[in-house]
Each structure stands twice: as structure tokens, then as C-alpha cells.
Amino acid sequence: MATTLRTSEADFEERFARFLTTKREVSPDVDAIVRDIIAAVRERGDAALLDYTQKFDRADLGKTGLAVTRADIERAYQEADAATVEALTFARDRILAHHKRQRPADDRYTDSLGVELGSRWTAIEAVGLYVPGGTAAYPSSVLMNAMPAIVAGVPRLVMVVPPSGGTINPLVLVAADLVGVHEIYRVGGAQAVAALAYGTETIRPVAKIVGPGNAYVAAAKRQVFGTVGIDMIAGPSEVLVIADGANDPDWIAADLLAQAEHDSGAQSILITDDAAFADAVEAAVERQIRLLPRAETASASWRDFGAIILVGTLDEALPLADRIAAEHVELAFDGAEKFLQRLTNAGAVFLGRHTPEVIGDYVGGSNHVLPTARSARFSSGLSVLDFMKRTSILKVGPEQLRALAPAAIALAKAEGLDAHARSVAIRLNDG
Amino acid sequence: MATTLRTSEADFEERFARFLTTKREVSPDVDAIVRDIIAAVRERGDAALLDYTQKFDRADLGKTGLAVTRADIERAYQEADAATVEALTFARDRILAHHKRQRPADDRYTDSLGVELGSRWTAIEAVGLYVPGGTAAYPSSVLMNAMPAIVAGVPRLVMVVPPSGGTINPLVLVAADLVGVHEIYRVGGAQAVAALAYGTETIRPVAKIVGPGNAYVAAAKRQVFGTVGIDMIAGPSEVLVIADGANDPDWIAADLLAQAEHDSGAQSILITDDAAFADAVEAAVERQIRLLPRAETASASWRDFGAIILVGTLDEALPLADRIAAEHVELAFDGAEKFLQRLTNAGAVFLGRHTPEVIGDYVGGSNHVLPTARSARFSSGLSVLDFMKRTSILKVGPEQLRALAPAAIALAKAEGLDAHARSVAIRLNDG
Numbered sequence: 128m129a130t131t132l133r134t135s136e137a138d139f140e141e142r143f144a145r146f147l148t149t150k151r152e153v154s155p156d157v158d159a160i161v162r163d164i165i166a167a168v169r170e171r172g173d174a175a176l177l178d179y180t181q182k183f184d185r186a187d188l189g190k191t192g193l194a195v196t197r198a199d200i201e202r203a204y205q206e207a208d209a210a211t212v213e214a215l216t217f218a219r220d221r222i223l224a225h226h227k228r229q230r231p232a233d234d235r236y237t238d239s240l241g242v243e244l245g246s247r248w249t250a251i252e253a254v255g256l257y258v259p260g261g262t263a264a265y266p267s268s269v270l271m272n273a274m275p276a277i278v279a280g281v282p283r284l285v286m287v288v289p290p291s292g293g294t295i296n297p298l299v300l301v302a303a304d305l306v307g308v309h310e311i312y313r314v315g316g317a318q319a320v321a322a323l324a325y326g327t328e329t330i331r332p333v334a335k336i337v338g339p340g341n342a343y344v345a346a347a348k349r350q351v352f353g354t355v356g357i358d359m360i361a362g363p364s365e366v367l368v369i370a371d372g373a374n375d376p377d378w379i380a381a382d383l384l385a386q387a388e389h390d391s392g393a394q395s396i397l398i399t400d401d402a403a404f405a406d407a408v409e410a411a412v413e414r415q416i417r418l419l420p421r422a423e424t425a426s427a428s429w430r431d432f433g434a435i436i437l438v439g440t441l442d443e444a445l446p447l448a449d450r451i452a453a454e455h456v457e458l459a460f461d462g463a464e465k466f467l468q469r470l471t472n473a474g475a476v477f478l479g480r481h482t483p484e485v486i487g488d489y490v491g492g493s494n495h496v497l498p499t500a501r502s503a504r505f506s507s508g509l510s511v512l513d514f515m516k517r518t519s520i521l522k523v524g525p526e527q528l529r530a531l532a533p534a535a536i537a538l539a540k541a542e543g544l545d546a547h548a549r550s551v552a553i554r555l556n557d558g
Numbered sequence: 559m560a561t562t563l564r565t566s567e568a569d570f571e572e573r574f575a576r577f578l579t580t581k582r583e584v585s586p587d588v589d590a591i592v593r594d595i596i597a598a599v600r601e602r603g604d605a606a607l608l609d610y611t612q613k614f615d616r617a618d619l620g621k622t623g624l625a626v627t628r629a630d631i632e633r634a635y636q637e638a639d640a641a642t643v644e645a646l647t648f649a650r651d652r653i654l655a656h657h658k659r660q661r662p663a664d665d666r667y668t669d670s671l672g673v674e675l676g677s678r679w680t681a682i683e684a685v686g687l688y689v690p691g692g693t694a695a696y697p698s699s700v701l702m703n704a705m706p707a708i709v710a711g712v713p714r715l716v717m718v719v720p721p722s723g724g725t726i727n728p729l730v731l732v733a734a735d736l737v738g739v740h741e742i743y744r745v746g747g748a749q750a751v752a753a754l755a756y757g758t759e760t761i762r763p764v765a766k767i768v769g770p771g772n773a774y775v776a777a778a779k780r781q782v783f784g785t786v787g788i789d790m791i792a793g794p795s796e797v798l799v800i801a802d803g804a805n806d807p808d809w810i811a812a813d814l815l816a817q818a819e820h821d822s823g824a825q826s827i828l829i830t831d832d833a834a835f836a837d838a839v840e841a842a843v844e845r846q847i848r849l850l851p852r853a854e855t856a857s858a859s860w861r862d863f864g865a866i867i868l869v870g871t872l873d874e875a876l877p878l879a880d881r882i883a884a885e886h887v888e889l890a891f892d893g894a895e896k897f898l899q900r901l902t903n904a905g906a907v908f909l910g911r912h913t914p915e916v917i918g919d920y921v922g923g924s925n926h927v928l929p930t931a932r933s934a935r936f937s938s939g940l941s942v943l944d945f946m947k948r949t950s951i952l953k954v955g956p957e958q959l960r961a962l963a964p965a966a967i968a969l970a971k972a973e974g975l976d977a978h979a980r981s982v983a984i985r986l987n988d989g
Binding site: 208210211213214215217218221224225228229234236238242243244246247249251252262265266267298334335353355356360377378381382384385387388389415419420421425449467470471472473474475476477478479480481482483484485486487488489490491492493494497498500502503504505506507508510512516517518519520521522523524525527528531533534535537538539541542543544545546547548549550551553554 | 639641642644645646648649652655656659660665667669673674675677678680682683693696697698729765766784786787791808809812813815816818819820846850851852856880898901902903904905906907908909910912913914915916917918919920921922923924925928929931933934935936937938939941943947948949950951952953954955956958959962964965966968969970972973974975976977978979980981982984985
């Protein structure tokens with residue numbers, strides 16, 4: 128049974144505030160271990176990667192090599208289910224089409240004083256993409272993380288994936304190939320992050336590392352940050368479904384469970400204005416949960432973090448939704464568009480009764496890497512912009528310099544920076 | 559004397575690679591102290607702020623109050639030099655005009671299948687701006703950090719500034735008022751960051767914290783990251799000047815010193831293809847440095863981190879500049895535009911002989927908060943985008959769902975996520 132909150136109750140604000148700050152993740156402190164791994168990779172290079180892969184993944188890179196070859200990828204296509212490859216290709220094409228629209232425009236203009244200004248976007252020169260091994264190896268995540276980099280024009284996109292127990296999910300290799308990843312290496316964990324950040328004999332360093340991973344990978348990304356860029360550290364997934372009583376309770380229950388099955392730390396929240404509907408959804412959840420192969424995970428998530436919030440009217444849901452700032456928000460009621468216009472904090476919004484969040488996970492075309500743990504208040508889902516950087520441009524001639532100089536010199540002097548003032552003033556004697 | 563490197567020498571690559579990895583900053587480990595300060599502010603709120611401000615800033619908030627009032631700001635205008643206020647206003651207007659061009663466009667469209675997709679940008683609901691006290695209180699930095707937030711439409715921009723020794727630089731208050739900062743509090747250090755992240759009786763929490771600060775502020779920002787967003791942690795400033803022999807050595811020397819006077823960890827680099835010009839610049843630096851009030855700082859920076867790199871042709875400078883990835887790059891030679899087109903890594907580029915970097919610090923219009931320490935390889939200067947976030951939008955009707963469902967279900971099953979597959983399949987019986 129999930130938690131139930133009612134806005135009509137006197138202690139609602141207190142309970143809701145507590146609900147918002149509930150931690151859903153225990154991060155083990157692996158900083159010291161990770162520090163040692165990074166130091167070893169910096170010192171011993173490929174040899175350290177071989178040792179750690181033997182130890183953690185029980186795989187012998189001496190036999191397979193570190194680099195995944197073209198032949199390995201062809202073999203993956205052979206091993207993969209043809210219908211799934213077709214589905215991946217369909218998803219790839221839709222994700223490509225959407226992300227092409229995110230490419231930023233350069234700007235260059237001359238203002239009224241004759242000063243030329245500009246902003247120019249360029250792709251990051253090399254990006255590393257971490258892909259987890261084992262059961263967490265999701266080919267859809269490879270598409271979602273790699274495609275924005277390719278659309279950005281990143282000339283060198285390097286994927287690392289641990290060969291857990293000696294093998295890599297063939298669909299992960301197929302997904303990487305479908306997007307156009309340039310290099311793939313059989314290595315995971317903190318050692319892979321270290322190799323991407325500092326380079327080894329085989330793996331040249333990159334400038335930014337993205338992609339999900341376990342506590343070791345997250346700690347390693349934090350430690351190499353600065354030397355390279357990193358993306359957000361993702362927490363457990365979450366969905367907020369706002370639904371009126373006109374929905375089919377089974378549909379909404381299915382959506383809540385799709386989130387809950389991800390992880391015992393995942394969170395599914397229903398806000399509704401219909402108490403009978405809430406009961407029906409809760410009953411449907413209990414019914415459906417038993418049918419799931421991942422019933423144990425989904426049950427733990429729903430029991431520990433699931434919530435049903437009963438509101439007087441759906442208007443009351445708006446400030447609550449902004450405070451929850453969920454990764455995924457489904458708006459399953461008439462008037463969803465108007466509600467969306469007033470909603471501020473959400474990673475992604477799914478409109479209407481026929482847009483389950485799962486469509487966005489795979490084939491909607493938008494990115495499924497989205498801000499978790501209330502970070503939609505201040506951050507965005509993964510996009511092409513995450514793989515580019517902006518250089519600002521300034522060009523001033525002698526005449527413009529004379530127009531700008533007095534203010535620049537005044538401010539430099541007010542800030543006690545005489546060499547700044549001098550660098551402008553010295554040019555004023557000219558032409 | 560700065561370091562001299564010549565591409566013609568056999569050990570150039572080795573020396574250049576070592577030069578690139580030189581650390582220019584020692585970050586004292588203040589994590590434990592900062593952790594205690596944050597805990598105290600979370601527990602004791604305003605009372606903790608009063609105590610720490612008494613202790614660290616020797617200022618009695620019991621007398622002045624925590625909040626800066628309208629009367630305080632009017633007094634600051636009275637105290638400020640009128641010409642400097644005019645210069646600040648001139649700079650404000652130019653920065654405003656440039657940043658207005660950075661506002662991102664929303665996108666909403668229907669694709670060939672009839673699926674509606676979109677991206678919507680909204681301002682972050684509340685932002686905290688840290689402004690250092692004492693000599694590091696730069697009014698120009700207040701303009702540069704606050705303006706993009708205002709242009710983004712942030713409805714609540716909260717400035718904190720320590721009342722070092724009891725006072726706040728009136729120009730800092732004037733700059734804040736000129737941009738339109740909504741709230742100002744007399745508090746600094748880790749305690750201010752804690753107040754912004756968690757809130758106290760007087761200061762409501764924000765969703766993101768930006769602005770430069772000392773080691774305590776930087777450590778506090780890192781510790782509250784996740785609860786709120788933060789900007790990049792800025793390192794010491796740097797300039798790379800690429801210049802041919804046709805420049806006036808005194809001008810280029812002045813530019814190198816404008817950077818060096820900032821901080822003993824600042825870095826000024828000259829790349830030139832003219833050995834005699836290099837010598838002339840070096841002599842001019844030595845001559846000018848003695849005239850500076852901040853001669854000690856500038857000398858330390860130039861001696862420890864300054865560099866002159868002699869290249870055979872300016873074309874050789876291109877890959878070196880991309881590897882240096884400097885915060886500021888001056889291109890003082892004919893053909894600078896063509897060079898810029900091929901340059902990848904630079905925070906900001908200043909074109910031609912009449913665009914000293916200092917113009918960008920104050921009145922160019924572009925932002926002076928730029929990526930340091932080689933992070934221009936993967937990040938950008940501060941912009942309006944840093945104060946907004948993007949929500950992605952997806953809307954699917956019954957017909958589109960039928961078109962998308964097979965691929966979504968196939969991928970969900972391939973990933974072992976049955977509840978995902980079910981959330982799509984359950985809707986197919988409809989309509």
C-alpha cells in the first residue's frame with residue numbers, strides 16, 4: 128500500500144513537506160576505493176584495465192582485446208532478435224528527427240556603436256559514453272545518450288561497457304552501431320571512467336563523460352569532474368500522474384507500475400480529485416503487481432515511495448506538481464494543455480489519456496534522460512546542447528574603442544584594477 | 559620572467575604537455591568545517607547566520623538587520639561616485655541588449671505520424687547570487703551574474719554579500735539595483751550558501767546558486783549541489799594572446815598584465831611567430847609591471863604561470879590554442895576571422911588589435927563569467943540558458959499510439975521491463 132495524503136487534512140502541508148524530502152537512495156561511500164582505481168589506471172594504463180576487468184567482471188581482456196571490432200558488431204547483429212533490431216531502428220530514426228531540431232543557431236551582429244558581437248556553438252571534441260553491464264544494459268539508453276552527441280557533431284564518441292561475466296548484450300552493440308558511435312571498449316566501472324578522463328595506451332582521453340552507472344561510476348565521474356565535463360548524476364526514476372476520475376484505473380495503475388518496476392527506489396505518485404478513482408487505481412495496482420516478473424522491485428517501490436494525493440480540485444494539483452518537480456508528469460484529464468501552460472517544474476510532460484510515459488522511454492523521439500530527485504526545478508533533460516559549447520566573440524575597431532573606453536576605464540579603476548584600465552587606455556593614442 | 563617554449567625544440571611536446579597540466583590553485587580542504595556550518599544553519603537558521611557573521615565578518619547583524627533595505631540602497635547611490643554609477647549603467651544597458659538575444663525559442667510541432675512533440679523553456683523559480691566581500695567585491699561581476707537571470711525571467715533573484723568589517727561596497731548594491739535583483743542579504747561564506755539552499759526564517763530557499771567565492775563558498779556549493787543547482791566552480795582567470803610582430807609590444811604587454819594582476823594563480827600566455835617581438839613584449843611587461851599598484855600579484859602570476867610560446871607560423875598556434883582551451887583568447891593579427899573559424903576551444907575570443915580582453919570584462923556586452931582551467935573544452939560562459947530549464951512535451955492520440963506501440967512493446971520486452979510493455983499494450987484495446 129502506498130502512502131495516501133489528502134489536501135483537506137489539517138496536517139497536509141507538514142506531511143507533504145516531509146514526503147518531498149524523503150531520500151530514496153542510499154549512496155555507499157566508495158570514494159576511497161574509486162580514488163585508488165583512478166590512480167592505478169593513471170599509473171598502469173591498459174594493464175590496470177585488464178586487472179580490474181578480470182577482478183570485477185570475471186572477463187579476460189587478454190583474449191578478446193579491449194576494443195570491440197567491426198566483426199564483433201556484425202556478430203551482435205547476427206545474435207540479436209531481428210524484430211528488436213527493427214524496433215531499435217524505428218526508435219533511432221524518431222530520436223534523430225527530434226534532436227535535429229535542438230541544434231542551436233550561431234549569432235553574429237553589429238550593434239549601433241559598430242561593435243561586433245557573437246556567439247558560436249561548436250561540438251565537444253571527444254565524448255565518452257558509459258553504458259552499464261548486466262541487466263542494466265538498456266539499448267534504448269544507448270540511443271538516448273549517444274544520439275544528441277552525434278547530432279551535435281561530436282567527431283569522436285567513445286562508448287565503454289563492462290563485459291560482465293565475459294559478454295556484452297548484443298543489442299547494446301547494435302544500438303551503438305545504429306547511432307554511429309565511433310569507438311567501443313570492453314571496460315566498465317571506475318576504471319572505465321578513469322581511462323576516458325586520463326587516457327591509456329589504447330583509449331585516448333575525452334573531454335566529457337556521460338551516461339548512467341552504479342555508485343562506483345558516479346563517484347568516479349565526480350572525482351574526474353574538472354579534468355573532463357560530466358552530465359547530471361541520475362537518481363532513481365519517478366513519475367507523477369495527475370488524473371481525473373474519467374480514466375480507466377487499469378491504465379493509470381499500469382503507468383504507476385511501469386515506473387515502480389525500474390528500481391526499489393523509484394517513485395510513482397498519483398494526484399487525483401476523485402477518491403473512488405484513487406481506490407480503484409490502488410486496487411488495480413495490487414492486482415497487476417502480482418503478474419509482473421519484477422513484482423518484488425515494483426512492490427518495494429510502491430510500498431516505500433508510492434503515494435496517492437487526493438485534492439479537492441485538479442487546480443490544487445498545480446502548486447503540488449511544481450514542488451514535486453517530477454522527472455515525468457502525465458496529465459490525463461481534459462484541460463491538460465492549459466494546466467501545462469501554468470506548470471513550471473517537470474522534466475517531461477505527457478499529455479492526454481493515450482500518452483503513457485513509456486512512449487517517451489522508447490519511441491516518442493524526445494530524450495528519456497531527464498532530471499530526477501526534484502532537480503527539474505533547476506535542470507533539463509539531455510539534449511544536443513549538452514554536447515556543444517558556446518564561444519563568445521567580440522570585435523572592436525579604433526572608433527568603437529574610443530566610445531567604450533571611458534566606461535571601461537572608470538569601472539576598472541573603481542575595482543582597483545589598474546592594469547585593466549591601462550590595457551584600454553594605452554590603445555587610445557592610436558589612429 | 560615567464561617560461562619560454564619553442565615549437566622548434568625537440569622536447570617541445572613534452573614541455574607543452576607538462577605546462578598544460580600545471581595546477582595553478584591550491585584548494586584547502588575545508589569540507590569538514592563547511593559541513594558543520596551548513597548543519598548549524600539548517601538547525602538554527604537566522605541565529606546561526608548572526609553568529610557566523612559576527613565571527614567571520616566582524617559585523618553585528620542585530621544592529622543592521624539581515625536584509626538590505628530600500629533606504630540602504632538609496633544611501634549606496636549617495637555614497638557612490640556619480641561617474642562610476644554612470645559607467646555601470648552604460649555597461650548594464652550593453653549587457654542587457656546582448657543577453658536578450660540569448661533567449662531560447664520554444665518548439666512545438668506535429669510529426670508525420672501525427673505525434674505532437676515540443677520543448678518548452680521556463681525560468682528557474684528562484685536563484686541565489688553569491689557576491690564576495692572585501693576587495694573581491696566587483697560590481698561588474700554583479701552585473702554579469704545577475705543580468706542573464708533577469709533576462710531569463712527569474713522571478714526571484716536573491717543576492718547575498720558578506721558585510722566584511724561591517725560594510726558592503728556601495729557599488730555592489732548599486733549594480734544589484736541597476737540590474738533588478740529582488741532581495742539582498744548581508745551574509746556571506748558557507749553560511750550564506752546554506753541559507754540559500756535550505757532557507758532560514760528570513761531567507762526563503764532558492765533552486766540554484768551562482769557566483770564566485772572563496773574556498774568555503776566553493777566547498778559549500780559542492781555540498782548543497784543536488785538540493786539546488788550550482789554553476790561552474792571558477793578557477794583563476796587566464797588569457798591567451800596570439801599576436802604577430804606587427805603589434806605594439808606595449809599593448810600586448812598591457813593585456814598580459816591585465817590578466818596577471820587578478821590573482822597570483824592567473825595565467826597569461828603569448829603565442830607569437832616573431833622572436834624579436836616576443837623579446838620586446840617581455841621587456842615591456844617588465845617595464846610596466848613596476849608601475850602597477852598590484853605589482854606583487856602580477857609579478858607572481860607572470861613568473862609562475864606566464865608563458866611565451868614561439869611558433870614557426872601562426873598556423874602552428876591553432877592546435878596549441880585548442881589544447882590550451884583558454885578562458886580568453888585575443889587574436890591580434892590579420893586573418894583573425896579565418897583563424898577563429900578553425901578554433902574549437904575558447905571561452906571568448908577577442909578579434910583584432912583594438913579589442914583588448916578588458917573590453918569584454920566590462921562593456922562589450924557579452925558575459926565575463928567564462929570557463930577557466932581548460933574547461934572551455936566542454937563548457938560555456940554564463941548565459942540566459944543557465945537560468946532556464948527545458949520541459950519536453952509529448953502528446954499521442956489513439957491512432958498514433960497504435961503506430962508507435964509495436965516498437966515500444968518490443969523494446970520494453972527486450973529490456974525485461976514487462977510493466978512498461980503493459981502500460982502501452984493495455985491502451986490498444988481502446989478506440
